[in-house]
Amino acid sequence: MFEDRPDRDAEVVFVGRSNVGKSTLMRELTGHSFSTGKKPGVTRQPNHFDWNAEDFVFTDLPGFGFMSGVDESTRERIKTDVVRYVESNAEHILAGVLVVDGKSVIDVIDRHSGPDEIPHDVELFHFLRELDVPAVVAVNKMDKVDDRDERLNALCERLGLYPPWQQWEPETIAPISAKRGNVDALKESLRHHFHAANRDDLLKFVK
Template structure:
């Protein structure tokens, strides 16, 4: 089965999504001392293996040096396996992602999620942004267009449905994510035939 990697900063609902997809309770790795190596789980309804990648989330209480080491390991993992990784799911919180991105940008920093998005693309892995907690978002289209804008994708978001997947993990509304990943599977299969 094809490998799909999953990343996301803390509290975006990554564990909730993992539980929904795999039936497993997954450690967020937010506590110091928790193992932070890539872990694999079966995506129950699909023929995919999900790899939970640590190191891009919240690592409060973890010394800077250790944090960097974890990040380096994760980057190396993704680079090494890039050719066989079907898609990279970046989970963001639909309610707060734009504000967080803009706050970082104003400080002259590259926002985490934007960095991840480009990193995946740079190594040839199609990124899929799982925009979670959409049940809390009322200005859906504006919010998703703004996210496209921050990621360098020309709005409207509807033309990026293989990349922008609005979901609610908590409510089990994840069809846009499943469809996006399936899209990349079909593309990969088609490319093999060419």
């Protein structure tokens, strides 16, 4: 179990595979850099960025899934810790942001789909929803995607959402390019969920 969570009553968590751009996204949203390892899987503890006055925290959870040079037992432990963290704090989480790589996510999901296997991204999306945590899929690196609508529709299908993808914005699907500074769709999603939770005092963080 991760320790040292700030005692805050409202939280947004960021989850996703390694190398999908979560730290870059956090920097865009907060204006602060977050330490990352030189290779995937080095970060094993959450990065918190909190505002005491508003009783609110952004939490970037460690990346999961395949990581070069990281053994399977360690990968599974990280995933278990992420799941337990979300489960333990679900009542405080206003949104769970699943960050995926728009260019590779379909291939990754299809590669790990089988009779005895559920892809991590799909599993985590449904896990958030089962906990009644509003799930937002931040589809990152969309600047590298040519077939935007086709790709987003395919992602919706694999998540069990009916296309077209546009009917799921802003509350569930948010196409972004964090490295380009284009995170407006995610901010709109978070504004939607903050308002739904009667936390309009937090809207200033996602203008």
